Amino acid sequence: MTLRLTGEVNRLAADSLVARAKGEDAQATRLLQQSEEMEARQDRRLGLLAKQEQMRLVPPELALVAVVVPLAMVSPEGAAHARETKRVERRAVEAVMAAEWALGRTPAEQAFNNKGFDILSEVEGDDPIRIEVKGRIAGADSFDITISEILLGQNAAPRYRLALVVVDPDDPFKDEVRYLDDPFRGMKVGDFSIDRVTADLRKEWTKGREPF
Structure with a gap:
């Protein structure tokens, strides 16, 4: 391959000289440029091949060993709690x-990985409403809200709802829902050393009202 390319480079250079001697300056310039471009491509290709020849395989190093087991094997109670939390949500x-x-x-x-809200509710002729859902089993006294959820709620108001749902342990038809439309008004979240806050479910529940 190298001999062929070198020969082509030399041929173009020679043709350029012939064209120049005939007074065909434009043709001579074009041929010389082709010769130089081909020579540059050849140099780049040879350089790459030289680097590849210097490469060597290095045996992999084991940096970490991890054993992944189901949560139920190490903590049956934790697995049951996770399933119950998922069901309530x-x-x-x-x-x-x-x-x-x-x-x-x-x-x-x-x-599931959407940060800030759980439901986007379209409204005919108006902007959609973003809804963050917090579900807790009946008798719970608190819920967590993340900083990203708070910031979105502040920015999206008044087209925002925080939906609190008290889930009956047995009967889905007894689940209760209340909405808060601007729950984070005036809340300061400038301290980014925390990523969530815990709210009093009973107090926030009394501030809410039927879905609207």
Whole structure:
């Protein structure tokens, strides 16, 4: 390959000289440029091949060993709590979705990793409403709210709802839903050393009202 490219470079250079001698300056310049470009490409390719020849395989180094086991194997109580939390959260979202449909809006559940809100509810002729859902089993006294959820709630108001759902242990038809429309007004969250705050469920529940 090298001999072929070198030969082509030399041929173009020679043709350039011939064209120059004939007074064909434009043709001579074009041929010389082609010769120089081809020579530059050849140099780059040879340089790359030289670097590849210097490469050597290095045996992998083991930096970390991890054993992944189901939570139930190390903590049956923890696994049961996780399942119960998931069930309560699922019931809470379903209750709010039903409330939105009953209000004549079109709710859409957001992806699990969406930060800030759980449901985007479309309103005909108006901006959508963002809804963060907090579901707790009946008898619970608190819930957590993250800093990102607080900031979104402040920025999205008044097109925002914080939906509190008290989930009945046995009967989904007894689940209760209340909405707060501007729950974070005046709240300061400038201390980024924390990522969430704990709120009093009973106090916030008394501030809420039927879905609206």
